[in-house]
Amino acid sequence: MADAHQKNHDYHIIDPSPWPILASLGAFIMALGGVSYMRYLNGGSFKVAGFELANPWVFYIGFALVLYVMYGWWADTVKEAHEGAHTRVVSLHLRYGMIMFIASEVMFFVAWFWAYFDASLYPNEAIQASRLLYTGGTWPPKGIEVLDPWHLPIYNTVILLLSGTTVTWAHHALLHNDRKGLIQGLTLTVLLGMFFSAVQAYEYAHAPFAFKSSIYGATFFMATGFHGFHVLVGTIFLAVCLIRALRGDFTPKQHFGFEAAAWYWHFVDVVWLFLFFCIYVWGGWGAPVAAG
Incomplete structure:
Protein backbone atom coordinates (compact mmCIF):
# COMPACT_ATOMS: atom_id res chain seq x y z
CA MET A 1 0.00 0.00 0.00
CA ALA A 2 2.86 2.38 0.80
CA ASP A 3 4.39 1.71 -2.61
CA ALA A 4 1.24 3.03 -4.28
CA HIS A 5 1.87 6.49 -2.78
CA GLN A 6 5.62 6.49 -3.36
CA LYS A 7 6.90 9.34 -5.55
CA PRO A 20 -1.42 32.87 -4.06
CA ILE A 21 -4.71 34.19 -2.67
CA LEU A 22 -2.93 36.36 -0.10
CA ALA A 23 -0.66 37.76 -2.82
CA SER A 24 -3.68 38.65 -4.94
CA LEU A 25 -5.39 40.28 -1.97
CA GLY A 26 -2.28 42.26 -1.04
CA ALA A 27 -1.77 43.46 -4.62
CA ASN A 42 -4.16 66.14 -3.79
CA GLY A 43 -6.67 66.93 -1.04
CA GLY A 44 -9.43 64.98 -2.75
CA SER A 45 -11.97 62.40 -1.64
CA PHE A 46 -12.10 58.68 -2.41
CA LYS A 47 -15.17 56.88 -1.12
CA VAL A 48 -15.82 53.16 -1.53
CA ALA A 49 -19.13 51.74 -0.24
CA GLY A 50 -19.57 54.88 1.84
CA PHE A 51 -16.12 54.67 3.48
CA GLU A 52 -13.64 57.49 3.03
CA LEU A 53 -10.36 55.92 1.88
CA ALA A 54 -8.40 59.05 1.00
CA ASN A 55 -5.48 58.30 3.32
CA PRO A 56 -2.04 56.66 3.07
CA TRP A 57 -2.80 53.71 5.37
CA VAL A 58 -4.62 51.50 2.85
CA PHE A 59 -1.53 51.50 0.65
CA TYR A 60 0.77 50.71 3.59
CA ILE A 61 -1.48 47.81 4.69
CA GLY A 62 -1.40 46.32 1.18
CA PHE A 63 2.34 46.84 0.94
CA ALA A 64 2.92 45.13 4.30
CA LEU A 65 0.77 42.19 3.20
CA VAL A 66 2.73 41.85 -0.05
CA LEU A 67 6.04 41.88 1.88
CA TYR A 68 4.68 39.22 4.25
CA VAL A 69 3.64 37.03 1.32
CA MET A 70 7.05 37.47 -0.33
CA TYR A 71 8.82 36.40 2.85
CA GLY A 72 6.51 33.45 3.54
CA TRP A 73 6.39 32.16 -0.03
CA TRP A 74 10.14 32.33 -0.59
CA ALA A 75 10.77 30.80 2.85
CA ASP A 76 8.62 27.85 1.77
CA THR A 77 10.63 27.60 -1.46
CA VAL A 78 13.90 27.50 0.49
CA LYS A 79 12.45 24.85 2.80
CA GLU A 80 11.36 22.74 -0.18
CA ALA A 81 14.87 22.99 -1.63
CA HIS A 82 16.39 21.71 1.62
CA GLU A 83 13.88 18.85 1.65
CA GLY A 84 15.03 17.73 -1.79
CA ALA A 85 11.96 18.84 -3.73
CA HIS A 86 14.03 20.79 -6.26
CA THR A 87 14.93 17.92 -8.53
CA ARG A 88 16.65 18.28 -11.89
CA VAL A 89 13.32 18.92 -13.65
CA VAL A 90 12.08 21.39 -11.01
CA SER A 91 15.39 23.29 -11.11
CA LEU A 92 15.13 23.54 -14.90
CA HIS A 93 11.63 24.98 -14.62
CA LEU A 94 12.80 27.49 -12.02
CA ARG A 95 15.42 28.64 -14.52
CA TYR A 96 12.78 28.92 -17.25
CA GLY A 97 10.69 31.06 -14.90
CA MET A 98 13.59 33.42 -14.15
CA ILE A 99 14.44 33.69 -17.86
CA MET A 100 10.83 34.61 -18.66
CA PHE A 101 10.82 37.19 -15.85
CA ILE A 102 14.00 38.83 -17.16
CA ALA A 103 12.53 38.79 -20.69
CA SER A 104 9.48 40.67 -19.37
CA GLU A 105 11.82 43.16 -17.70
CA VAL A 106 13.63 43.67 -21.03
CA MET A 107 10.32 44.60 -22.67
CA PHE A 108 9.53 46.92 -19.76
CA PHE A 109 12.70 48.89 -20.41
CA VAL A 110 12.15 48.76 -24.16
CA ALA A 111 9.01 50.83 -23.51
CA TRP A 112 11.00 53.57 -21.74
CA PHE A 113 13.72 53.59 -24.37
CA TRP A 114 11.00 53.78 -27.02
CA ALA A 115 9.46 56.80 -25.27
CA TYR A 116 12.85 58.50 -25.02
CA PHE A 117 13.81 57.89 -28.65
CA ASP A 118 10.36 58.93 -29.87
CA ALA A 119 10.70 62.25 -28.03
CA SER A 120 14.34 62.82 -29.01
CA LEU A 121 14.05 61.90 -32.69
CA TYR A 122 10.78 63.82 -33.19
CA PRO A 123 11.16 66.73 -30.74
CA ASN A 124 8.64 69.05 -32.42
CA GLU A 125 5.79 66.57 -32.09
CA ALA A 126 6.82 65.44 -28.58
CA ILE A 127 7.20 68.95 -27.19
CA GLN A 128 3.91 70.14 -28.70
CA ALA A 129 2.08 67.08 -27.40
CA SER A 130 3.55 67.38 -23.90
CA ARG A 131 2.44 71.04 -23.48
CA LEU A 132 5.31 71.54 -21.07
CA LEU A 133 7.51 74.54 -20.44
CA TYR A 134 10.38 74.26 -22.90
CA THR A 135 10.06 74.71 -26.67
CA GLY A 136 12.42 75.06 -29.56
CA GLY A 137 12.10 71.91 -31.69
CA THR A 138 15.55 70.60 -30.69
CA TRP A 139 16.75 67.83 -28.41
CA PRO A 140 17.40 68.38 -25.61
CA PRO A 141 14.68 71.04 -25.64
CA LYS A 142 15.73 74.66 -25.62
CA GLY A 143 16.61 75.88 -22.13
CA ILE A 144 17.66 72.48 -20.78
CA GLU A 145 21.05 72.06 -19.15
CA VAL A 146 22.04 68.39 -19.09
CA LEU A 147 24.09 66.40 -16.60
CA ASP A 148 27.72 65.86 -17.44
CA PRO A 149 27.98 62.16 -18.44
CA TRP A 150 31.68 62.13 -17.56
CA HIS A 151 31.08 63.09 -13.94
CA LEU A 152 28.66 61.16 -11.69
CA PRO A 153 27.20 58.96 -14.46
CA ILE A 154 30.60 57.56 -15.44
CA TYR A 155 31.35 56.92 -11.74
CA ASN A 156 28.15 54.90 -11.50
CA THR A 157 29.05 53.03 -14.67
CA VAL A 158 32.37 51.96 -13.15
CA VAL A 167 29.15 38.93 -8.14
CA THR A 168 30.84 36.73 -10.78
CA TRP A 169 33.75 36.22 -8.38
CA ALA A 170 31.27 35.17 -5.67
CA HIS A 171 29.59 32.71 -8.07
CA HIS A 172 32.87 31.09 -9.09
CA ALA A 173 33.91 30.89 -5.43
CA LEU A 174 30.68 29.06 -4.63
CA LEU A 175 31.20 26.61 -7.50
CA HIS A 176 34.61 25.78 -6.02
CA ASN A 177 33.16 25.60 -2.46
CA ASP A 178 35.15 28.66 -1.40
CA ARG A 179 32.91 30.05 1.34
CA LYS A 180 35.21 32.94 2.16
CA GLY A 181 35.34 34.10 -1.46
CA LEU A 182 31.56 33.75 -1.77
CA ILE A 183 30.89 35.95 1.26
CA GLN A 184 33.55 38.50 0.33
CA GLY A 185 32.28 38.79 -3.26
CA LEU A 186 28.65 39.13 -2.17
CA THR A 187 29.52 41.70 0.50
CA LEU A 188 31.40 43.85 -2.02
CA THR A 189 28.54 43.56 -4.52
CA VAL A 190 25.95 44.68 -1.96
CA LEU A 191 28.15 47.61 -0.89
CA LEU A 192 28.69 48.67 -4.50
CA GLY A 193 24.94 48.49 -5.14
CA MET A 194 24.31 50.73 -2.13
CA PHE A 195 27.00 53.12 -3.33
CA PHE A 196 25.38 53.32 -6.78
CA SER A 197 22.01 54.21 -5.22
CA ALA A 198 23.62 56.88 -3.04
CA VAL A 199 25.37 58.49 -6.03
CA GLN A 200 22.17 58.45 -8.08
CA ALA A 201 20.19 59.99 -5.21
CA TYR A 202 22.76 62.79 -5.00
CA GLU A 203 22.58 63.26 -8.78
CA TYR A 204 18.78 63.52 -8.68
CA ALA A 205 18.90 66.02 -5.81
CA HIS A 206 21.20 68.29 -7.84
CA ALA A 207 19.70 67.75 -11.31
CA PRO A 208 19.25 71.08 -13.17
CA PHE A 209 15.86 70.01 -14.57
CA ALA A 210 12.70 68.63 -12.98
CA PHE A 211 10.44 65.71 -13.80
CA LYS A 212 7.41 67.84 -14.64
CA SER A 213 9.06 70.79 -16.37
CA SER A 214 9.84 69.20 -19.75
CA ILE A 215 9.49 66.08 -21.85
CA TYR A 216 13.25 65.66 -21.44
CA GLY A 217 12.97 65.54 -17.65
CA ALA A 218 9.96 63.20 -17.77
CA THR A 219 11.61 60.64 -20.05
CA PHE A 220 14.98 60.95 -18.29
CA PHE A 221 13.65 60.36 -14.79
CA MET A 222 11.28 57.56 -15.82
CA ALA A 223 14.01 55.55 -17.56
CA THR A 224 16.83 56.14 -15.08
CA GLY A 225 14.51 56.12 -12.07
CA PHE A 226 13.05 52.72 -12.85
CA HIS A 227 16.57 51.43 -13.38
CA GLY A 228 17.51 52.85 -9.97
CA PHE A 229 14.54 51.02 -8.47
CA HIS A 230 15.77 47.79 -10.07
CA VAL A 231 19.23 48.38 -8.58
CA LEU A 232 17.60 48.76 -5.17
CA VAL A 233 15.63 45.53 -5.63
CA GLY A 234 18.74 43.72 -6.88
CA THR A 235 20.74 44.97 -3.89
CA ILE A 236 18.10 43.60 -1.51
CA PHE A 237 18.04 40.34 -3.51
CA ARG A 244 21.70 32.79 3.28
CA ALA A 245 25.37 32.29 2.39
CA LEU A 246 26.35 33.14 5.98
CA ARG A 247 23.82 30.51 7.14
CA GLY A 248 25.37 27.95 4.79
CA ASP A 249 22.27 27.49 2.62
CA PHE A 250 24.08 27.30 -0.73
CA THR A 251 26.09 24.37 -2.03
CA PRO A 252 28.10 24.07 -5.26
CA LYS A 253 25.35 21.87 -6.71
CA TYR A 264 19.19 39.76 -12.39
CA TRP A 265 22.23 41.84 -11.41
CA HIS A 266 23.93 41.30 -14.78
CA PHE A 267 20.68 42.34 -16.48
CA VAL A 268 20.70 45.57 -14.43
CA ASP A 269 24.33 46.14 -15.49
CA VAL A 270 23.54 45.78 -19.19
CA ALA A 291 27.90 73.47 -13.74
CA GLY A 292 29.09 71.43 -10.78
Missing part, protein backbone atom coordinates in the same frame (compact mmCIF):
# COMPACT_ATOMS: atom_id res chain seq x y z
CA ASN A 8 8.33 7.96 -8.79
CA HIS A 9 8.75 11.16 -10.81
CA ASP A 10 10.92 14.30 -10.79
CA TYR A 11 8.06 16.77 -10.49
CA HIS A 12 7.19 18.64 -7.31
CA ILE A 13 3.51 18.55 -6.39
CA ILE A 14 3.09 21.61 -4.17
CA ASP A 15 1.02 21.30 -1.00
CA PRO A 16 -2.05 23.56 -0.64
CA SER A 17 -0.74 27.07 0.03
CA PRO A 18 -2.33 30.33 1.23
CA TRP A 19 0.23 32.48 -0.61
CA PHE A 28 -5.42 44.55 -4.84
CA ILE A 29 -5.28 46.43 -1.53
CA MET A 30 -2.00 48.08 -2.52
CA ALA A 31 -3.42 49.18 -5.91
CA LEU A 32 -6.56 50.54 -4.24
CA GLY A 33 -4.37 52.19 -1.62
CA GLY A 34 -2.23 53.78 -4.32
CA VAL A 35 -5.30 55.52 -5.76
CA SER A 36 -6.47 56.59 -2.30
CA TYR A 37 -2.98 57.86 -1.42
CA MET A 38 -2.84 60.04 -4.56
CA ARG A 39 -6.32 61.43 -3.80
CA TYR A 40 -5.13 62.16 -0.26
CA LEU A 41 -2.02 63.99 -1.48
CA ILE A 159 30.60 51.02 -9.90
CA LEU A 160 28.13 48.73 -11.68
CA LEU A 161 30.80 47.14 -13.87
CA LEU A 162 32.84 46.43 -10.74
CA SER A 163 29.79 44.96 -9.03
CA GLY A 164 29.25 42.65 -12.00
CA THR A 165 32.82 41.45 -11.52
CA THR A 166 32.43 40.88 -7.78
CA LEU A 238 21.82 39.97 -3.12
CA ALA A 239 21.72 41.00 0.55
CA VAL A 240 19.27 38.15 1.20
CA CYS A 241 21.64 35.83 -0.66
CA LEU A 242 24.48 37.07 1.57
CA ILE A 243 22.46 36.24 4.69
CA GLN A 254 22.27 23.64 -5.33
CA HIS A 255 22.27 27.44 -5.33
CA PHE A 256 19.66 28.62 -7.80
CA GLY A 257 18.54 31.44 -5.48
CA PHE A 258 21.96 33.01 -5.76
CA GLU A 259 22.24 32.22 -9.46
CA ALA A 260 18.93 33.97 -10.14
CA ALA A 261 20.14 37.04 -8.20
CA ALA A 262 23.35 37.08 -10.27
CA TRP A 263 21.37 36.88 -13.53
CA VAL A 271 20.50 48.07 -19.00
CA TRP A 272 22.64 50.76 -17.35
CA LEU A 273 25.20 50.62 -20.16
CA PHE A 274 22.41 51.32 -22.67
CA LEU A 275 21.03 54.10 -20.45
CA PHE A 276 24.46 55.68 -20.08
CA PHE A 277 25.27 55.76 -23.78
CA CYS A 278 21.76 56.52 -25.10
CA ILE A 279 20.46 59.01 -22.52
CA TYR A 280 23.48 60.56 -20.85
CA VAL A 281 25.94 60.65 -23.77
CA TRP A 282 23.93 60.64 -27.02
CA GLY A 283 20.78 62.23 -25.54
CA GLY A 284 22.63 65.24 -24.16
CA TRP A 285 25.10 65.68 -27.05
CA GLY A 286 25.63 69.34 -27.93
CA ALA A 287 23.49 70.70 -25.09
CA PRO A 288 24.86 73.03 -22.41
CA VAL A 289 26.17 71.08 -19.42
CA ALA A 290 25.11 72.13 -15.94
Whole structure:
Protein backbone atom coordinates (compact mmCIF):
# COMPACT_ATOMS: atom_id res chain seq x y z
CA MET A 1 0.00 0.00 0.00
CA ALA A 2 2.86 2.38 0.80
CA ASP A 3 4.39 1.71 -2.61
CA ALA A 4 1.24 3.03 -4.28
CA HIS A 5 1.87 6.49 -2.78
CA GLN A 6 5.62 6.49 -3.36
CA LYS A 7 6.90 9.34 -5.55
CA ASN A 8 8.33 7.96 -8.79
CA HIS A 9 8.75 11.16 -10.81
CA ASP A 10 10.92 14.30 -10.79
CA TYR A 11 8.06 16.77 -10.49
CA HIS A 12 7.19 18.64 -7.31
CA ILE A 13 3.51 18.55 -6.39
CA ILE A 14 3.09 21.61 -4.17
CA ASP A 15 1.02 21.30 -1.00
CA PRO A 16 -2.05 23.56 -0.64
CA SER A 17 -0.74 27.07 0.03
CA PRO A 18 -2.33 30.33 1.23
CA TRP A 19 0.23 32.48 -0.61
CA PRO A 20 -1.42 32.87 -4.06
CA ILE A 21 -4.71 34.19 -2.67
CA LEU A 22 -2.93 36.36 -0.10
CA ALA A 23 -0.66 37.76 -2.82
CA SER A 24 -3.68 38.65 -4.94
CA LEU A 25 -5.39 40.28 -1.97
CA GLY A 26 -2.28 42.26 -1.04
CA ALA A 27 -1.77 43.46 -4.62
CA PHE A 28 -5.42 44.55 -4.84
CA ILE A 29 -5.28 46.43 -1.53
CA MET A 30 -2.00 48.08 -2.52
CA ALA A 31 -3.42 49.18 -5.91
CA LEU A 32 -6.56 50.54 -4.24
CA GLY A 33 -4.37 52.19 -1.62
CA GLY A 34 -2.23 53.78 -4.32
CA VAL A 35 -5.30 55.52 -5.76
CA SER A 36 -6.47 56.59 -2.30
CA TYR A 37 -2.98 57.86 -1.42
CA MET A 38 -2.84 60.04 -4.56
CA ARG A 39 -6.32 61.43 -3.80
CA TYR A 40 -5.13 62.16 -0.26
CA LEU A 41 -2.02 63.99 -1.48
CA ASN A 42 -4.16 66.14 -3.79
CA GLY A 43 -6.67 66.93 -1.04
CA GLY A 44 -9.43 64.98 -2.75
CA SER A 45 -11.97 62.40 -1.64
CA PHE A 46 -12.10 58.68 -2.41
CA LYS A 47 -15.17 56.88 -1.12
CA VAL A 48 -15.82 53.16 -1.53
CA ALA A 49 -19.13 51.74 -0.24
CA GLY A 50 -19.57 54.88 1.84
CA PHE A 51 -16.12 54.67 3.48
CA GLU A 52 -13.64 57.49 3.03
CA LEU A 53 -10.36 55.92 1.88
CA ALA A 54 -8.40 59.05 1.00
CA ASN A 55 -5.48 58.30 3.32
CA PRO A 56 -2.04 56.66 3.07
CA TRP A 57 -2.80 53.71 5.37
CA VAL A 58 -4.62 51.50 2.85
CA PHE A 59 -1.53 51.50 0.65
CA TYR A 60 0.77 50.71 3.59
CA ILE A 61 -1.48 47.81 4.69
CA GLY A 62 -1.40 46.32 1.18
CA PHE A 63 2.34 46.84 0.94
CA ALA A 64 2.92 45.13 4.30
CA LEU A 65 0.77 42.19 3.20
CA VAL A 66 2.73 41.85 -0.05
CA LEU A 67 6.04 41.88 1.88
CA TYR A 68 4.68 39.22 4.25
CA VAL A 69 3.64 37.03 1.32
CA MET A 70 7.05 37.47 -0.33
CA TYR A 71 8.82 36.40 2.85
CA GLY A 72 6.51 33.45 3.54
CA TRP A 73 6.39 32.16 -0.03
CA TRP A 74 10.14 32.33 -0.59
CA ALA A 75 10.77 30.80 2.85
CA ASP A 76 8.62 27.85 1.77
CA THR A 77 10.63 27.60 -1.46
CA VAL A 78 13.90 27.50 0.49
CA LYS A 79 12.45 24.85 2.80
CA GLU A 80 11.36 22.74 -0.18
CA ALA A 81 14.87 22.99 -1.63
CA HIS A 82 16.39 21.71 1.62
CA GLU A 83 13.88 18.85 1.65
CA GLY A 84 15.03 17.73 -1.79
CA ALA A 85 11.96 18.84 -3.73
CA HIS A 86 14.03 20.79 -6.26
CA THR A 87 14.93 17.92 -8.53
CA ARG A 88 16.65 18.28 -11.89
CA VAL A 89 13.32 18.92 -13.65
CA VAL A 90 12.08 21.39 -11.01
CA SER A 91 15.39 23.29 -11.11
CA LEU A 92 15.13 23.54 -14.90
CA HIS A 93 11.63 24.98 -14.62
CA LEU A 94 12.80 27.49 -12.02
CA ARG A 95 15.42 28.64 -14.52
CA TYR A 96 12.78 28.92 -17.25
CA GLY A 97 10.69 31.06 -14.90
CA MET A 98 13.59 33.42 -14.15
CA ILE A 99 14.44 33.69 -17.86
CA MET A 100 10.83 34.61 -18.66
CA PHE A 101 10.82 37.19 -15.85
CA ILE A 102 14.00 38.83 -17.16
CA ALA A 103 12.53 38.79 -20.69
CA SER A 104 9.48 40.67 -19.37
CA GLU A 105 11.82 43.16 -17.70
CA VAL A 106 13.63 43.67 -21.03
CA MET A 107 10.32 44.60 -22.67
CA PHE A 108 9.53 46.92 -19.76
CA PHE A 109 12.70 48.89 -20.41
CA VAL A 110 12.15 48.76 -24.16
CA ALA A 111 9.01 50.83 -23.51
CA TRP A 112 11.00 53.57 -21.74
CA PHE A 113 13.72 53.59 -24.37
CA TRP A 114 11.00 53.78 -27.02
CA ALA A 115 9.46 56.80 -25.27
CA TYR A 116 12.85 58.50 -25.02
CA PHE A 117 13.81 57.89 -28.65
CA ASP A 118 10.36 58.93 -29.87
CA ALA A 119 10.70 62.25 -28.03
CA SER A 120 14.34 62.82 -29.01
CA LEU A 121 14.05 61.90 -32.69
CA TYR A 122 10.78 63.82 -33.19
CA PRO A 123 11.16 66.73 -30.74
CA ASN A 124 8.64 69.05 -32.42
CA GLU A 125 5.79 66.57 -32.09
CA ALA A 126 6.82 65.44 -28.58
CA ILE A 127 7.20 68.95 -27.19
CA GLN A 128 3.91 70.14 -28.70
CA ALA A 129 2.08 67.08 -27.40
CA SER A 130 3.55 67.38 -23.90
CA ARG A 131 2.44 71.04 -23.48
CA LEU A 132 5.31 71.54 -21.07
CA LEU A 133 7.51 74.54 -20.44
CA TYR A 134 10.38 74.26 -22.90
CA THR A 135 10.06 74.71 -26.67
CA GLY A 136 12.42 75.06 -29.56
CA GLY A 137 12.10 71.91 -31.69
CA THR A 138 15.55 70.60 -30.69
CA TRP A 139 16.75 67.83 -28.41
CA PRO A 140 17.40 68.38 -25.61
CA PRO A 141 14.68 71.04 -25.64
CA LYS A 142 15.73 74.66 -25.62
CA GLY A 143 16.61 75.88 -22.13
CA ILE A 144 17.66 72.48 -20.78
CA GLU A 145 21.05 72.06 -19.15
CA VAL A 146 22.04 68.39 -19.09
CA LEU A 147 24.09 66.40 -16.60
CA ASP A 148 27.72 65.86 -17.44
CA PRO A 149 27.98 62.16 -18.44
CA TRP A 150 31.68 62.13 -17.56
CA HIS A 151 31.08 63.09 -13.94
CA LEU A 152 28.66 61.16 -11.69
CA PRO A 153 27.20 58.96 -14.46
CA ILE A 154 30.60 57.56 -15.44
CA TYR A 155 31.35 56.92 -11.74
CA ASN A 156 28.15 54.90 -11.50
CA THR A 157 29.05 53.03 -14.67
CA VAL A 158 32.37 51.96 -13.15
CA ILE A 159 30.60 51.02 -9.90
CA LEU A 160 28.13 48.73 -11.68
CA LEU A 161 30.80 47.14 -13.87
CA LEU A 162 32.84 46.43 -10.74
CA SER A 163 29.79 44.96 -9.03
CA GLY A 164 29.25 42.65 -12.00
CA THR A 165 32.82 41.45 -11.52
CA THR A 166 32.43 40.88 -7.78
CA VAL A 167 29.15 38.93 -8.14
CA THR A 168 30.84 36.73 -10.78
CA TRP A 169 33.75 36.22 -8.38
CA ALA A 170 31.27 35.17 -5.67
CA HIS A 171 29.59 32.71 -8.07
CA HIS A 172 32.87 31.09 -9.09
CA ALA A 173 33.91 30.89 -5.43
CA LEU A 174 30.68 29.06 -4.63
CA LEU A 175 31.20 26.61 -7.50
CA HIS A 176 34.61 25.78 -6.02
CA ASN A 177 33.16 25.60 -2.46
CA ASP A 178 35.15 28.66 -1.40
CA ARG A 179 32.91 30.05 1.34
CA LYS A 180 35.21 32.94 2.16
CA GLY A 181 35.34 34.10 -1.46
CA LEU A 182 31.56 33.75 -1.77
CA ILE A 183 30.89 35.95 1.26
CA GLN A 184 33.55 38.50 0.33
CA GLY A 185 32.28 38.79 -3.26
CA LEU A 186 28.65 39.13 -2.17
CA THR A 187 29.52 41.70 0.50
CA LEU A 188 31.40 43.85 -2.02
CA THR A 189 28.54 43.56 -4.52
CA VAL A 190 25.95 44.68 -1.96
CA LEU A 191 28.15 47.61 -0.89
CA LEU A 192 28.69 48.67 -4.50
CA GLY A 193 24.94 48.49 -5.14
CA MET A 194 24.31 50.73 -2.13
CA PHE A 195 27.00 53.12 -3.33
CA PHE A 196 25.38 53.32 -6.78
CA SER A 197 22.01 54.21 -5.22
CA ALA A 198 23.62 56.88 -3.04
CA VAL A 199 25.37 58.49 -6.03
CA GLN A 200 22.17 58.45 -8.08
CA ALA A 201 20.19 59.99 -5.21
CA TYR A 202 22.76 62.79 -5.00
CA GLU A 203 22.58 63.26 -8.78
CA TYR A 204 18.78 63.52 -8.68
CA ALA A 205 18.90 66.02 -5.81
CA HIS A 206 21.20 68.29 -7.84
CA ALA A 207 19.70 67.75 -11.31
CA PRO A 208 19.25 71.08 -13.17
CA PHE A 209 15.86 70.01 -14.57
CA ALA A 210 12.70 68.63 -12.98
CA PHE A 211 10.44 65.71 -13.80
CA LYS A 212 7.41 67.84 -14.64
CA SER A 213 9.06 70.79 -16.37
CA SER A 214 9.84 69.20 -19.75
CA ILE A 215 9.49 66.08 -21.85
CA TYR A 216 13.25 65.66 -21.44
CA GLY A 217 12.97 65.54 -17.65
CA ALA A 218 9.96 63.20 -17.77
CA THR A 219 11.61 60.64 -20.05
CA PHE A 220 14.98 60.95 -18.29
CA PHE A 221 13.65 60.36 -14.79
CA MET A 222 11.28 57.56 -15.82
CA ALA A 223 14.01 55.55 -17.56
CA THR A 224 16.83 56.14 -15.08
CA GLY A 225 14.51 56.12 -12.07
CA PHE A 226 13.05 52.72 -12.85
CA HIS A 227 16.57 51.43 -13.38
CA GLY A 228 17.51 52.85 -9.97
CA PHE A 229 14.54 51.02 -8.47
CA HIS A 230 15.77 47.79 -10.07
CA VAL A 231 19.23 48.38 -8.58
CA LEU A 232 17.60 48.76 -5.17
CA VAL A 233 15.63 45.53 -5.63
CA GLY A 234 18.74 43.72 -6.88
CA THR A 235 20.74 44.97 -3.89
CA ILE A 236 18.10 43.60 -1.51
CA PHE A 237 18.04 40.34 -3.51
CA LEU A 238 21.82 39.97 -3.12
CA ALA A 239 21.72 41.00 0.55
CA VAL A 240 19.27 38.15 1.20
CA CYS A 241 21.64 35.83 -0.66
CA LEU A 242 24.48 37.07 1.57
CA ILE A 243 22.46 36.24 4.69
CA ARG A 244 21.70 32.79 3.28
CA ALA A 245 25.37 32.29 2.39
CA LEU A 246 26.35 33.14 5.98
CA ARG A 247 23.82 30.51 7.14
CA GLY A 248 25.37 27.95 4.79
CA ASP A 249 22.27 27.49 2.62
CA PHE A 250 24.08 27.30 -0.73
CA THR A 251 26.09 24.37 -2.03
CA PRO A 252 28.10 24.07 -5.26
CA LYS A 253 25.35 21.87 -6.71
CA GLN A 254 22.27 23.64 -5.33
CA HIS A 255 22.27 27.44 -5.33
CA PHE A 256 19.66 28.62 -7.80
CA GLY A 257 18.54 31.44 -5.48
CA PHE A 258 21.96 33.01 -5.76
CA GLU A 259 22.24 32.22 -9.46
CA ALA A 260 18.93 33.97 -10.14
CA ALA A 261 20.14 37.04 -8.20
CA ALA A 262 23.35 37.08 -10.27
CA TRP A 263 21.37 36.88 -13.53
CA TYR A 264 19.19 39.76 -12.39
CA TRP A 265 22.23 41.84 -11.41
CA HIS A 266 23.93 41.30 -14.78
CA PHE A 267 20.68 42.34 -16.48
CA VAL A 268 20.70 45.57 -14.43
CA ASP A 269 24.33 46.14 -15.49
CA VAL A 270 23.54 45.78 -19.19
CA VAL A 271 20.50 48.07 -19.00
CA TRP A 272 22.64 50.76 -17.35
CA LEU A 273 25.20 50.62 -20.16
CA PHE A 274 22.41 51.32 -22.67
CA LEU A 275 21.03 54.10 -20.45
CA PHE A 276 24.46 55.68 -20.08
CA PHE A 277 25.27 55.76 -23.78
CA CYS A 278 21.76 56.52 -25.10
CA ILE A 279 20.46 59.01 -22.52
CA TYR A 280 23.48 60.56 -20.85
CA VAL A 281 25.94 60.65 -23.77
CA TRP A 282 23.93 60.64 -27.02
CA GLY A 283 20.78 62.23 -25.54
CA GLY A 284 22.63 65.24 -24.16
CA TRP A 285 25.10 65.68 -27.05
CA GLY A 286 25.63 69.34 -27.93
CA ALA A 287 23.49 70.70 -25.09
CA PRO A 288 24.86 73.03 -22.41
CA VAL A 289 26.17 71.08 -19.42
CA ALA A 290 25.11 72.13 -15.94
CA ALA A 291 27.90 73.47 -13.74
CA GLY A 292 29.09 71.43 -10.78
